[in-house]
Structure formats: structure tokens, C-alpha cells
Amino acid sequence: MSTVANDFSDVIQEHLQIINQLTGSKPLITAASKLIISTLVSGHKILLCGNGGSAADCQHFAAELVIRYHKNRRAYPAIALTTDSSILTAHPNDFSFDSLFSRQVEALGAEGDCLIAISTSGNSENIMQASITAKQRNMTVIGLMGGDGGHLKSLVDMPIIIPSKTTARIQEAHMIIYHWWCEMVDEVDHD
Structure with missing residues (x-):
């Protein structure tokens, strides 16, 4: 029988340490919330891309914007580029997985x-290419990353970096951030 590397208390402590470090990123996280709000209220849309668990985060965040978070309000246009199974299978088959999201941004x-580009490593080629294409289309790019931000940090307008190498802790921090963004969107207008 294998043993667990960390006691659950250790996991909680690691989580709390990472979450407490988010206060250092508060100005950038706040600026990103204002950008998201101004994008949506001006009639533009949010596109999201990520791989694996970050793909699920894209779907989660998009659903909160389109449907609602806590308050009833108008629907906002948000598209997770991670959901269309025909696109997700046809493009890598016909072209390359590296350009899967950039083609959709195009x-x-x-x-x-x-574009909200999510990469826990900051080095996912398909996320970097999507960010480059978004900038070429005069879109603003918010990056949610981990570690040192990888190569993605230099390709985005707002690099929000979670200083951890543990994927689960990075994703937990990302969720707290985009849930807070949802709360800020809820405050814009509601019934």
C-alpha cells in the first residue's frame, strides 16, 4: 500500500500559504477585473483557453459569466475555446495541437x-500561440499562470502569476481569482 506524501494538514497549510501570497498581486488582479468588466459592458466578449484542469476552469468561468454567479443579471458573452469536440479533434488532426486555440481566436x-489564457506552467505552446494571435487582433490578454510565469508572462498584457510549482495549488488560486472577478461582474448590474 502506497503512502500519501503529505498529511492533509500539510496540504491545507500549503494552500493557505499560496492564497495568502495573492495579496501581493491584488493591484493586478483588481486591474484585470476592471478590464473584464469594461470589455463586457462595452459589448465585447471574453474568450478563454487552457489545457486539462485549466480547460475545466475556462468552462467554469465562462458558465458563470453567461448564466450568473450569485445575482441575477444580464448574460455576458464568454466562450471557452475548450468545449467544441469537433474543433478540438479536427484541428489537431488536420493541423497541429499547438495552433488549436489560436485558430479559434482567429x-x-x-x-x-x-482573451484569458490559463497555463499552470506558463509554457503551453497552444496557449502562447493563442495569446500572440489575440494581440495581433488588438485584443487584451490576461494570463493566469504558475511558477515563474514561463514564456507566457511576456506575451500577455496582465500576467497574474501564482508562485508555486504545485499544479493543484495553482489551480485553486486561479479559481479564487476568477470567482472574485465574477463577484465584481455581478456588482455591475443585476435585477
């Missing part, structure tokens, strides 16, 4: 839109 992104 098709769906427009000037004034915002």
Missing part, C-alpha cells in the same frame, strides 16, 4: 475582446 476574436 475565427472568434475581435478588437476590443479579451
Whole structure:
């Protein structure tokens, strides 16, 4: 029988340490919330891309924006580029997995839109290419990353970096950030 590397208390302590470090990123996280709000209220959309657990985060965040978070309010346009199974299988088959998201940004992104690029390593090639394409289309790019931000940090307008190498802790911090962004969107207008 294998043993667990960390006691659950150790996991909680690691989580709390990472979450407490978010206060150092508060100005950038706040600026990103204002950008998301201004993008949405001006009639533009949010596109999101990520791999694995970050893909699930894209879907989660998009659903909160389109449907609602806590308060009833108008629906906002947010598209997780991680959900169309035909695109997700056809593009890598016909072209390359590296350009999977950039192709969708090319098709769906427009000037004034915002791309939220999520990569726990900051080095996912398909996320970097999507960010480059978004910038070419005069979109603003918010990056949610971990570790040292990898190569992605230099390709985005707002690099929000979680200083951890543990994927689970990075994703937990990302969720807290985008849930707070949802709360800020809820405050814009509601019934």
C-alpha cells in the first residue's frame, strides 16, 4: 500500500500559504477585473483557453459569466475555446495541437475582446500561440499562470502569476481569482 506524501494538514497549510501570497498581486488582479468588466459592458466578449484542469476552469468561468454567479443579471458573452469536440479533434488532426486555440481566436476574436489564457506552467505552446494571435487582433490578454510565469508572462498584457510549482495549488488560486472577478461582474448590474 502506497503512502500519501503529505498529511492533509500539510496540504491545507500549503494552500493557505499560496492564497495568502495573492495579496501581493491584488493591484493586478483588481486591474484585470476592471478590464473584464469594461470589455463586457462595452459589448465585447471574453474568450478563454487552457489545457486539462485549466480547460475545466475556462468552462467554469465562462458558465458563470453567461448564466450568473450569485445575482441575477444580464448574460455576458464568454466562450471557452475548450468545449467544441469537433474543433478540438479536427484541428489537431488536420493541423497541429499547438495552433488549436489560436485558430479559434482567429475565427472568434475581435478588437476590443479579451482573451484569458490559463497555463499552470506558463509554457503551453497552444496557449502562447493563442495569446500572440489575440494581440495581433488588438485584443487584451490576461494570463493566469504558475511558477515563474514561463514564456507566457511576456506575451500577455496582465500576467497574474501564482508562485508555486504545485499544479493543484495553482489551480485553486486561479479559481479564487476568477470567482472574485465574477463577484465584481455581478456588482455591475443585476435585477
